[in-house]
Amino acid sequence: MAECAPYDVLIVGGGPAGQAAALRLHGAGLKIGVVDEQPRPGGQILRQPPATFVAADWMEERSYRPLKRQLGRFEAAPDVEWLGGSSVLGIEPGSAPGVHGLTVATPEGATGIRTRRLLVATGCYDMPLPLAGWTLPGLFTTGGLQAFVKSQGFVPGQRIVLVGTHPLQLLVARQVLQAGGRVERVVFVQPRSALLRPFLRRAGGGLVGGNALLAAARAWRDLGAAGTKVAFGLKPVRVAGEQHVSGLVLARSDGTEEHLECDAVGLCFGFLPQSDLPRMAGLAMERQGRLRAFSARHDEWMESDVAGIFVAGETTGVAGADAACVKGALAGLGMLHSLGRISEPSARKEAAPLRRRLARLLAFADLLDRVADPSGCYPEVDDQTILCRCEDVTYGSVRAALGTCGSANAVKLLTRCGMGPCQGRNCEFSLLRLMHGPSRCEDAGFTVRFPVRPVPIGDLTG
Amino acid sequence: MRSSRHFRRPGEVAITVDGRLVHGFPGESLATLLLAAGLDVFRIGAEGKPRGLYCNMGSCSECMVDLVLEDGRRRPMRACLVTIGDAMVVERRAGSDG
Amino acid sequence: MDRFDALIIGGGLLGCATAFHLASIGASVLLVEQGELNSGASGQNAGSLHFQMERRFLENGDALADQAAAIVALNRSAIEEWRTLEALLGCDLHVSMRGGLMVAETPEELLLLERKAALEARYGLDARIVDGAEARALCPSLSTTVIAASYLPEEGHADPRAVTPAFARAAAARGAILRPRTSLVGVEREAKGFTVELDSAEGREKIRAGSLLLAAGACTGNLAALVNVHLPVYPVALLMSATERTGREIAQLIQHVGHRLSMKRAHAGNILIGGGWPSRLASAAGGGFDLSRRATVIADSLVQNLRLAVRTVPLVRELNLIRSWTGVTAITADQLPLAGAVPQVPGLFVAAGGSAFTLGPTLARLLAGAMGGRPDDRLAFLSPARFNHLNSFMG
Numbered sequence: 001m002a003e004c005a006p007y008d009v010l011i012v013g014g015g016p017a018g019q020a021a022a023l024r025l026h027g028a029g030l031k032i033g034v035v036d037e038q039p040r041p042g043g044q045i046l047r048q049p050p051a052t053f054v055a056a057d058w059m060e061e062r063s064y065r066p067l068k069r070q071l072g073r074f075e076a077a078p079d080v081e082w083l084g085g086s087s088v089l090g091i092e093p094g095s096a097p098g099v100h101g102l103t104v105a106t107p108e109g110a111t112g113i114r115t116r117r118l119l120v121a122t123g124c125y126d127m128p129l130p131l132a133g134w135t136l137p138g139l140f141t142t143g144g145l146q147a148f149v150k151s152q153g154f155v156p157g158q159r160i161v162l163v164g165t166h167p168l169q170l171l172v173a174r175q176v177l178q179a180g181g182r183v184e185r186v187v188f189v190q191p192r193s194a195l196l197r198p199f200l201r202r203a204g205g206g207l208v209g210g211n212a213l214l215a216a217a218r219a220w221r222d223l224g225a226a227g228t229k230v231a232f233g234l235k236p237v238r239v240a241g242e243q244h245v246s247g248l249v250l251a252r253s254d255g256t257e258e259h260l261e262c263d264a265v266g267l268c269f270g271f272l273p274q275s276d277l278p279r280m281a282g283l284a285m286e287r288q289g290r291l292r293a294f295s296a297r298h299d300e301w302m303e304s305d306v307a308g309i310f311v312a313g314e315t316t317g318v319a320g321a322d323a324a325c326v327k328g329a330l331a332g333l334g335m336l337h338s339l340g341r342i343s344e345p346s347a348r349k350e351a352a353p354l355r356r357r358l359a360r361l362l363a364f365a366d367l368l369d370r371v372a373d374p375s376g377c378y379p380e381v382d383d384q385t386i387l388c389r390c391e392d393v394t395y396g397s398v399r400a401a402l403g404t405c406g407s408a409n410a411v412k413l414l415t416r417c418g419m420g421p422c423q424g425r426n427c428e429f430s431l432l433r434l435m436h437g438p439s440r441c442e443d444a445g446f447t448v449r450f451p452v453r454p455v456p457i458g459d460l461t462g
Numbered sequence: 463m464r465s466s467r468h469f470r471r472p473g474e475v476a477i478t479v480d481g482r483l484v485h486g487f488p489g490e491s492l493a494t495l496l497l498a499a500g501l502d503v504f505r506i507g508a509e510g511k512p513r514g515l516y517c518n519m520g521s522c523s524e525c526m527v528d529l530v531l532e533d534g535r536r537r538p539m540r541a542c543l544v545t546i547g548d549a550m551v552v553e554r555r556a557g558s559d560g
Numbered sequence: 561m562d563r564f565d566a567l568i569i570g571g572g573l574l575g576c577a578t579a580f581h582l583a584s585i586g587a588s589v590l591l592v593e594q595g596e597l598n599s600g601a602s603g604q605n606a607g608s609l610h611f612q613m614e615r616r617f618l619e620n621g622d623a624l625a626d627q628a629a630a631i632v633a634l635n636r637s638a639i640e641e642w643r644t645l646e647a648l649l650g651c652d653l654h655v656s657m658r659g660g661l662m663v664a665e666t667p668e669e670l671l672l673l674e675r676k677a678a679l680e681a682r683y684g685l686d687a688r689i690v691d692g693a694e695a696r697a698l699c700p701s702l703s704t705t706v707i708a709a710s711y712l713p714e715e716g717h718a719d720p721r722a723v724t725p726a727f728a729r730a731a732a733a734r735g736a737i738l739r740p741r742t743s744l745v746g747v748e749r750e751a752k753g754f755t756v757e758l759d760s761a762e763g764r765e766k767i768r769a770g771s772l773l774l775a776a777g778a779c780t781g782n783l784a785a786l787v788n789v790h791l792p793v794y795p796v797a798l799l800m801s802a803t804e805r806t807g808r809e810i811a812q813l814i815q816h817v818g819h820r821l822s823m824k825r826a827h828a829g830n831i832l833i834g835g836g837w838p839s840r841l842a843s844a845a846g847g848g849f850d851l852s853r854r855a856t857v858i859a860d861s862l863v864q865n866l867r868l869a870v871r872t873v874p875l876v877r878e879l880n881l882i883r884s885w886t887g888v889t890a891i892t893a894d895q896l897p898l899a900g901a902v903p904q905v906p907g908l909f910v911a912a913g914g915s916a917f918t919l920g921p922t923l924a925r926l927l928a929g930a931m932g933g934r935p936d937d938r939l940a941f942l943s944p945a946r947f948n949h950l951n952s953f954m955g
Contacts, residue, residue: 037520037543038520038543039545044519049468049469049489050488050489050490050545051489052471052472052487052488052489053469053470053471053472053487053489054469054470055468055469056468056469056470057467057468058468058469085543085545087520090857090859092856092859101859103859112859125517125519125521126517128516128522135507135511135513135514136511136512136513136514137502137503137504137512137513137514137515138502138514139514139516140515140516140517140518141516141517141518141519143517143518143519144515144516144517144518144519144542145518147518147519148493148494148497148518149465151491152490152491152494153464153465153466153467153468153469153471154463154464154465154494154497154498155463155465156497158463178467178468179465179467179468180463180465180467181463181465242511243503243512244502244512244514274521282854386507386509389513389516389522389524390523391508391828392507392508392509404725405596405597405740406596406740406741407595407596409596409599410596410597410598410599413598413599413603413721414721414725416721416828419802419883420523420804420882421523421526421804421880421882422521422522422523422524423882423883425521425522426516426522447854447885449883449884449885450857450862450883450884451881451882451883451884453520454523454526454538454540454804454880454881454882455880455881456537456538456539456877456878456879456880456881457803457866457869457870457876457877457878457879457880457881458535458537458870458877458878459537460862460863460866460881461863461866461867461870461877462867526804526880528878535877535878536878537878538804538878538879538880
C-alpha cells in the first residue's frame with residue numbers, strides 16, 4: 001500500500017460536521033483532506049445527485065438552505081482536498097509519534113494515510129428494526145429510501161408505506177410525493193398525542209428547531225392535501241410477500257390486524273451514531289440518548305480521550321444537522337488550537353457563541369429524541385424472525401444462546417450473530433436490546449474489527 | 463420509478479447485468495439502475511428467500527454485487543456506492559453462489 | 561467449604577475437555593473461567609486440524625526441529641480423536657477431514673518438505689509429497705506457482721465456535737460445574753491439595769480442591785505465580801482474517817512450508833486466512849504485557865498474510881475481507897506445549913503452550929488420566945519437568 005506525506009488534518013465524513021470543521025480550518029496553510037464514501041460531499045442529509053445530472057429546485061425546503069450554503073462554501077474551498085468514493089477501513093491511533101494512521105480503500109485500491117489530527121465525523125445510520133419479513137426486497141430504511149429520492153430522483157416503489165416513530169418520515173413522504181411517487185400511508189406507532197404534545201408544550205419557546213418543526217408541519221399539511229393518510233397508534237406486525245414486499249400488516253390497539261397493500265416499506269424508528277471507527281481506535285465511548293447508543297466521548301473542543309483524535313456530528317450523539325455544524329465548527333477550532341494556530345483566549349472567545357447555540361440545539365434534539373422514542377413501539381418478534389441479516393441468525397437462536405452466556409461477543413461466537421459483512425451494524429443494537437431491555441444496555445457490544453467496511457482483498461494486496 | 467421533476471439526465475448508457483443489457487443514466491448509482499430495472503434480488507438467504515437492498519448508504523452490505531473487470535477478475539462492491547459507467551459488467555449474487 | 565476432586569482454571573478447549581474426561585471417570589470437578597467460556601484462543605483460532613509438523617517447528621534450526629518432531633506421535637493420536645469426537649459428544653462440530661496440502665513454490669521449499677517428511681516418518685506419519693500438477697488436481701484453486709506439496713488425507717478443520725461449548729455441555733451433563741465470569745485470586749497449598757479463593761459478581765469464596773489444573777492459555781504464566789512457580793509460557797497475539805462467504809471450493813487445509821500461511825474454507829463458506837502473523841500485544845504501564853487489553857492488528861502483517869493467500873490461492877483476491885482479528889495464545893520456551901504435573905507442587909497440573917486446538921481433545925484426555933492417577937507416557941515429552949531448573953528456587 002502506497003503512502004503519501006501526512007496530512008495536518010484528515011476529516012472522515014463530508015457531511016455537515018466535516019464541512020464545518022474544514023471551513024474553520026481552511027485558509028490557515030494546513031494540509032487538509034476529507035474522506036467520504038460518497039463521490040460528492042453533502043453527507044446523507046444533502047446527498048447530492050450525480051454531477052452528470054442537471055438539477056433544478058433540488059432540496060428547496062427552507063430548512064435545508066443554511067446547509068446548502070455551507071456545502072457551497074465547502075466545495076469552493078481551494079485548500080481542502082476532497083477524497084470521495086473512499087472508505088476508511090481502520091484507524092491505528094499513534095501509529096508513529098504524533099501521527100495517526102488510517103487504512104483507506106480508494107477507487108484505485110487501498111492506501112495508508114497518516115495525519116497529525118484526525119476528525120471522525122461519520123454521521124449516523126437508520127436504526128435497524130427487525131420484524132417478520134424485514135429481509136424482503138422492497139423493505140428499506142427510510143433514510144435509504146429518501147436517499148434514492150433526493151440524490152437519484154428515483155422512487156423505489158409504486159405504493160410506499162412509511163412506518164416508524166420518527167417525524168422525519170413526514171418529510172420523506174412529502175419528498176416522495178414531490179418526485180411524483182405515491183405514499184399509501186405514513187404510520188406512526190405512537191399515539192398522536194405522544195407526537196404532538198411535547199412540541200405544543202414547547203411552542204413559543206424560541207426559534208431553535210423552529211424550521212424543522214415548520215417543515216414537518218408543512219409536510220403533514222401537504223400529505224393531507226395529496227390524500228396520503230397519516231395514521232397513529234398502529235404497530236407493524238410483519239412485512240408480507242414471497243419474492244418482494246406485497247404488504248404490511250399492522251396491529252391496532254384493540255389487537256385486530258390491518259393489511260395494507262404496498263410494494264415498498266420504509267422503517268423510521270430513529271438513528272444510531274456510526275461508532276465503528278471510534279470504537280476500533282479505542283476511544284472512550286458513552287451511551288447517548290433514549291436509544292442508549294454508542295457515541296464517542298469528547299471534551300469541550302470535541303477532542304476524544306486519545307490526543308489528536310477529534311469527533312463531531314452525529315458520531316457524538318444524534319442531534320440533527322444544525323447541531324452537527326456547530327460541533328464541527330468547534331472541532332475545527334479545537335484542532336486549530338491544538339495545532340498552535342490560534343491562541344486559547346481567541347479560541348474561547350470564538351467558541352462561546354457556538355456553545356450557546358449548541359446548548360439550544362441540543363435541547364431541541366432532546367425534545368425530538370423524546371418524541372421519536374421507540375420504547376414501547378418495537379414490533380413483537382417471534383423466534384423465526386431474523387435478527388442478524390448477514391448471517392441469517394434468528395431471534396430463536398440468539399435467545400437460546402443468551403441462556404448460556406452473557407456478553408454480545410459471546411453470543412456472536414455461539415450464534416454467528418454479527419459475524420457478517422456489516423460488522424454488526426445491522427444487529428448489535430437489537431441484540432443489546434434483547435439482552436438488557438431498552439434502558440439498561442451496558443454491554444460493551446461487539447469488539448469492532450478491521451475492516452469496518454468490506455474491502456476486496458485484491459484492493460489490499462495491490 | 464425515475465422522476466424527472468428535479469433532474470435532467472444525460473443520454474442513456476447500457477451495462478451488462480447477469481449477461482443481459484440494462485439501460486441506465488451516466489452518474490446513476492448501480493443500486494438505482496438495478497432497482498429501476500426490477501432486479502431487486504441481491505442474494506438468496508440461508509432460508510432460501512430472496513434478499514434485497516436495505517440501507518442504501520454503504521452501511522449494511524446487503525447490496526453486494528460483483529463487478530467483472532476487463533481481465534475477467536471480479537471485484538465485489540456495494541451497489542449503492544457504485545457509479546455506473548458505460549460497458550460495465552455486473553453479476554448479482556442471487557444464484558447458488560450465495 | 562465445598563471440596564472438589566479437581567479445580568480447573570480456564571474455560572477453553574483444554575479446560576472444558578479435561579473437565580469432561582474427569583467427570584466421566586466420576587471425579588467431582590469445578591471449572592472457573594474469568595470471562596466467558598471459549599472466549600480466548602480456543603474460540604478465536606481458525607480451526608485448523610494440522611497433523612503434519614507445523615512449519616514454525618522447522619524455522620528455528622535442526623535441533624529444535626528434531627526435538628519437536630516427537631509431537632508427530634501425538635498428532636497421530638489426534639487424528640483418531642477427531643474422527644470420533646462428534647460421536648463422542650453427540651453433536652455436529654463441523655469436523656471436515658478432507659485432506660491438507662502444505663505447499664512449496666521453490667526447490668528450497670521442496671527440500672524443506674522432504675526433510676519434514678523424513679522427520680514425520682520417524683514417528684510413523686506418512687505425508688505424501690505430490691508435484692504441482694497433482695496438488696492442483698486435489699485442489700484446483702491452488703496457484704500455478706505451487707511446484708509441490710506434502711499431502712495428508714486426514715487433515716482438515718473443525719469449528720472452534722462449536723468444539724469447546726460441546727465439551728462444556730457434555731462435562732456439565734456428567735456433573736462438572738462450570739462457572740464463567742469467575743477468577744482465581746488466591747491459592748493456599750495444603751497437605752492434600754489446595755484451598756483456593758475465587759472471585760465473581762457474587763463475591764469472594766473459598767473452596768478446596770484435591771488437584772488444580774492451570775489451563776488458562778496466555779494467562780497461565782501469570783497464574784502460576786499464585787502457586788509460586790515459574791512456567792515459561794509466553795503470550796503471543798496472532799492475526800487471522802475471514803473473507804465473506806463464497807461458494808467457490810477449497811476442500812483442503814492449505815499451508816505453506818516456506819511462509820506463514822494457513823487457509824481453509826470453513827463450514828459456513830468463509831475462507832479463513834492465518835498462519836502465524838503477529839499482532840501487537842498491549843503493554844502495561846510498568847512493563848510487561850497487559851492481557852486484559854485488546855491486541856491490535858499490525859497493518860503490514862495483514863497485507864503480507866493476504867498477499868501470501870492471494871499468491872497461493874488466487875481466487876481470494878476476488879473476495880471481500882470482512883474481518884481480521886487477533887487471538888492471544890501462548891508459546892513455551894522450547895515451542896512444545898506444556899502438559900502434565902508440575903513436580904515442585906504436588907497436585908498442580910498445567911496445560912498450555914499452543915497447538916491446543918488440534919491437540920486439545922487428545923491432551924485433555926491424557927491429562928485427565930494423569931490427574932486421575934494414571935499418567936501416560938505419551939505426555940512425557942511435554943512434562944513441565946523439562947523446565948525444573950526454572951523452579952529450583954521456587955515451589
